[in-house]
Amino acid sequence: MHLEKILQSQGFGSRKQCRQLIEDGKVTINGEVCRNPKASFETQHSDEQPLEFAVAGKSWQYREKVYLALNKPQGYECSHQPQHHPSVFSLLPAQFIERGVQCVGRLDQDTTGLLILTDDGAFLQALTHPKKHVAKRYLVTTNRPIADEQIEQLKQGVALRNEQGVYAADDCLQLAENQLVLTIHQGLYHQVKRMIAAVGNHVDALHREQIGQFKLPDDLAEGEWIYLNDEQVTLARQLA
Structure with a gap:
């Protein structure tokens, strides 16, 4: 070439x-x-x-396609045209933006943690398709103590305003009085926050730890990114 x-x-x-x-x-x-x-x-x-x-x-x-993992800080929007906060793309080299890197799913500006980005359009579309049901694991800090009945409600499923059916956590484990780990496979707008609100509590902090079998690396600092290595790319492809 x-x-x-x-x-x-x-x-x-x-x-x-x-x-x-x-x-x-x-x-x-x-x-x-x-x-x-x-x-x-x-x-x-x-x-x-x-x-x-x-x-x-x-x-x-040289990389035919790029696959990145970013530890998203609070106060960044997952958009190329942010409205009220800096863009997560400002944390990346300009070359990635030039070649069309996109977020594989979005995180709210006040949500932190694992964000996968790529310029592989087919991979992005496959991983974000609603029928794929890729599990996403969050660390949730709540405003009020978590009650046992709230955990049970989340496991059984809750109704969300303007949505059909009920939405249940794939897994829900309480870690502390005001902290739990919640796994979901859908990707509705503000879903975790809405589910917590539906059981009478409020999310103070939300951190995504894992997508499918791919975990946020422990040594990846907030605001930092890495290329996925061959093994991680293979794992990411399996998610799709």
């Missing part, structure tokens, strides 16, 4: 902008400056190692 096309596919701008980066000597391959936009390189080596390159001194690895 031509170098200018490689850079464009990785989110470094239009073909013209990528060509200019190369001609300005800002792109290196294997430690050597390449000024030829039409120079051809294999994006995947025979040993299955992806092409590595640097732009303006920062190293990158």
Whole structure:
């Protein structure tokens, strides 16, 4: 693949902008400056190692698609056009936004925790389809002490305003007087908050710990992101 096309596919701008980066000597391959936009390189080596390159001194690895995990802080909106708070996309390199990375499901601005992002449209659509019933696990802190009967109601199912049927927690475990772990597989608007309200309590803090079998890494700090490794991508694909 031509170098200018490689850079464009990785989110470094239009073909013209990528060509200019190369001609300005800002792109290196294997430690050597390449000024030829039409120079051809294999994006995947025979040993299955992806092409590595640097732009303006920062190293990158060619990725046909990107799969990311972000530990979302409070006060960020999962939107490219936020209304009242900063966008979670401001926490990512501009190259990801350029190549069309999207959130796999959203979290409210005041909800923290695991957020998966990708530019793989088919994967995103599969994982967010209502029929997939992917489990999502939340740590819930409530305003008032949690009663045993509230736990039982959540397990049995509660009615939500303007929704048909009842919505039950797949799992509900009390951890402390005002804290529980709640797992759901639907994705209704403000669902956890509405379920807690339906049993006569109120959510003070909400943190997503897990999607399917993929858990938020313990060492991933708030506001930080990582690429999913091959094993994690495989696990994420299984969710879809």
